[in-house]
Amino acid sequence: MKIGDNKLFILSVCLNVVFLLLGTAFVIKKGGVSWVMSKVAPTAAEVQKPPYYFDKTSQFDILPQKEGAIVFVGDSLTDGVEWSELFANSNIINRGINKVTTQGILEMVSSIADDSPSKIFLMVGTNDLDQSVENETTKNNYKNIIEEIQKKSPATKIYIQSMLPINNELNGSKVSSETIVELNTYLKNLSSDYDNCEFIDLYPHFQVNGQMNTDYTNDGTHLNGQGYLLWKEQIQDFVNG
Incomplete structure (x- = not known):
């Protein structure tokens, strides 16, 4: 050469x-x-859904149907604990997926509602903020999630749980506490627009000066055991009622 x-x-x-x-x-x-x-570049929706999303949803598809269950739906915060063991309740099932966005939940919630759950506990949105998804898109996805559940299973009680704070010093995220509070305010107002839908404000119990209390996290985003015990304490009346 x-x-x-x-x-x-x-x-x-x-x-x-x-x-x-x-x-x-x-x-x-x-x-x-x-x-x-x-090759054609992936769409925005595809970028937001890592392989783990498809692994988990394919698992959900093969699991036995369980009508009347209490279903926890959300991202890594939901995915990160064994809810049925935490509440000592075998009727609880976990449909959390690490890194999922509101778009990902919207695309899978129909199959959850098909099983006519008695209650759905929803928390999602942190990954939308991390991925700089437009606020209007996140808000519209939340509305569509609620409406899809109510269309498929009108008797299901929906609990919209507020987003939790993060700790910017620990996780290096640039997402501000003000942005999280703004979205939580929207979710509170949105919940009041629908029958059989209730807002649970977890945020104040986890924050210190707008940051995730370090007693409950090691990385600034995810919860340790004490964090999940606090979460349980705040929602156990809704789960058991």
Whole structure:
């Protein structure tokens, strides 16, 4: 290989590394550029749903149907504990998915409602904020989630649980406490617009000066055992009632 050809080859390799990330690859030759492969970039919804989402939803699809269950629905905070053991109640099932957004919940909630649960406890939205999803999109998704449940299973009691605070120093997130409080205020007002839907404000119990109390978290976002015990304490009357 001549020196000039070698330089072109190295340049081709370097540029392919960059452009493969964008979904396009090419080869540089003397006298021009040859395009050899391209693919369509993933949609925004696909980017928001990691492989774990599809792993979990496929598991949900094969599990036995359980009508009249109490279902916990949400992201990693919901996914992170064994609710049936925490409440010593075998009628509770967990439909939490790590990193899920409101869009992901909207796409799976119909199958949950098909089983006519007695109660649904919903908490989701942190990943929307982390991924800079437009607030209006998050709000509309919440409305559509509630309406989909009520269309499929009107007798199901829906509990909208407020988003929890985060601790910016621990997790490095730039999501502000004001943004979380604003969304929680919207959720409170939204819940009042629907029959058989109730808002549970968990936020004040977990925050200190707008930040997640470090007694309840190790990373600033997720809960430790004491955090889940506090969560249980705040909702146990709704679960058992």
